[in-house]
């Protein structure tokens with residue numbers, strides 16, 4: 223397994239390119255199953271999860287061709303073509319490694335009339351049920367069977383029928399699965415209490431490019447007029463607002479200044495507001511955003527919630543930054559039940575954090591000290607990298623395969639703006 227070693231205390235400065243969004247890519251890729259024509263995705267990030275998803279789509283019958291991109295380029299162009307589905311089964315060994323695979327259920331059901339997908343099981347941050355997804359499919363007329371750890375969904379003769387889906391919670395994945403299933407259903411589907419994350423808007427953008435008719439894009443009430451077929455398209459993946467927010471925290475925690483090339487301020491309002499409340503300077507530029515800090519950080523009270531509120535995927539990174547704030551911050555994690563696994567590791571670096579249930583009190587300390595730490599999940603890993611960038615001395619982050627799921631060539635990007643960082647392979 224690889225480790226990342228950081229010698230902290232270096233002020234970051236310079237331009238850092240932001241890649242395509244992981245959480246958009248992982249819902250745009252399965253759209254290729256909805257048509258027999260080629261779908262080309264540009265600005266696809268080079269991430270482990272994107273590779274895994276490509277392998278899953280290959281198993282289902284989609285070809286995936288990476289078009290010429292130089293090794294030094296960030297992002298890739300991939301053309302996918304599911305001329306014919308050769309399988310409607312997403313096996314356990316893939317789904318257990320990447321629970322996002324669950325969003326192949328909707329497209330398989332819509333295109334192939336059935337889908338057999340391994341129950342994803344929980345992950346480090348929570349048990350992550352999919353009951354909202356399954357209820358949505360039943361509302362569209364599918365029957366759902368569960369056996370041997372697999373879900374089998376079967377569309378009625380004549381295919382899925384448009385209906386009113388009311389989500390109990392604005393679940394991102396359930397909204398994505400419902401949208402892709404409804405795209406080929408007969409008639410109109412309404413999704414009420416839909417998730418409004420920018421990645422959902424990106425998914426609607428691709429579906430519309432493919433011939434879908436969707437009203438209410440960006441709102442919590444989506445109306446999808448089902449079509450008998452969809453067509454090929456070429457589409458650019460949106461920039462990753464969570465990656466950009468993470469590197470903004472890197473500028474803040476090191477008292478540096480970064481120009482985040484390609485970042486979309488439009489998608490980051492609540493993250494930018496929180497950074498500004500913490501005393502960080504953020505200004506839009508022609509090609510992204512510029513983030514700078516004098517290193518003096520103000521404490522914050524933050525509660526995660528569905529978009530447009532503060533995103534759960536930024537909680538760990540802000541916590542790392544706030545360990546050095548001038549006062550006590552209060553963070554409340556309302557989305558996942560176990561998303562504080564970075565706390566014991568940050569504490570080992572000298573942070574002063576007390577967790578009680580869903581709330582963490584982060585009392586600012588004058589400095590952090592480098593230490594060997596263990597990554598546990600994707601965003602927790604990033605919080606340890608951020609702490610290592612600011613800490614005195616050397617920090618070793620182990621199990622960085624977690625990082626590789628969501629951050630494209632992290633050590634290269636940080637090294638280019640002044641971090642003393644290297645990846646060491648234990649292999």
Ligand code: EPZ
Pocket residue numbers: 244245246248322348349350351352353354355356391392393394395396417534535557558559600601628
């Ligand atoms: C997506 O996960 C993201 N993943 C997550 O990002 C993100 O944290 C999450 O949305 C919330 O924004 C991808 O897009 C690949 P949810 P998802 O369904 O769709 C409960 C990262 O770090 N729930 O909105 O799984 C669930 O347990 C990852 O990039 C049900 O109870 O999230 C959770 O408490 C982590 N039943 C809450 O809803 C369901 O059927 C939010 O889940 C579905 C969800």
